[in-house]
Amino acid sequence: MEVLYIIPARGGSKGVPGKNIKKLNGKPLIHYSLEVALALTPKENICVTTDDDEIIAVAQQTGIKIPFKRPVALATDMASMQDVLEHAINFYELSSHSYDVIVLLQPTSPFRSVEDIEKALSLYTNDLDMVMSVVEAKANPYYVLFEETEGFLVKSKEGQFETRQSVPKVYQANGSIYVINVASLKAKSMKNFSRIRKFVMDEVKSVDIDTPLDWDYCEFLISKGYYK
Secondary structure, eight states, X not given: OOEEEEEEOOSOOSSSTXXXXXXXXXXXXXXXXXXXXXXXXXXXXEEEEOSOHHHHHHHGGGTOOOOOOOOGGGSSTTOOHHHHHHHHHHHHHHTTOOOSEEEEOOTTOTTOXXXXXXXXXXXXXXXXXXXXXXXXXXXXXTTTOEEEETTEEEESSOOOOSSGGGSOOOEEEEEEEEEEEHHHHHHSOGGGOOOEEEEEOOTTTTXXXXXXXXXXXXXXXXXXXXXX
């Protein structure tokens, strides 16, 4: 099974300006993802797809090479992750290197470990569309989530459950690890993937940086020894 590790890191972040190369505990954020990838595969199987020259320079500090610069059209708020992944796969196929599986590692999830990725990969079989990392959700649509209908609140999902402990578990995608079947990616939209297996991660490892508050929370977790 040929695996390509893709780390998408466009410039122009609005929530935390320059977050992909901003230093978290003295290390550029993107290096956290690059280091776990380098522990799992030769650098030739790692693709940082970016439109930004500064991100390219910082990524290359780890010894990897950036095989291409992402087109501007694929670095806007409107560009989909599917388009970005397909662009990368097409680049390698034109270079006579085909991959069966993509491991997508978003740089905004710095606390995933090598072991986490290995476990997610161990769950993958070629009859799946994807293995996706999740965290158990605190808010449950059977119990505490509501929608407004004709001016009144109704439960998001109906069920006769009296206590929080009795409701079915629900899971939230944490954005950390996606193990994607390339054949499925080519055949259909990711939003239409139906054969998805979960890989459950804990709350700390599931932290995703999108806002300055998220960044401060990561620094707090590091200061308290939750991540080493």
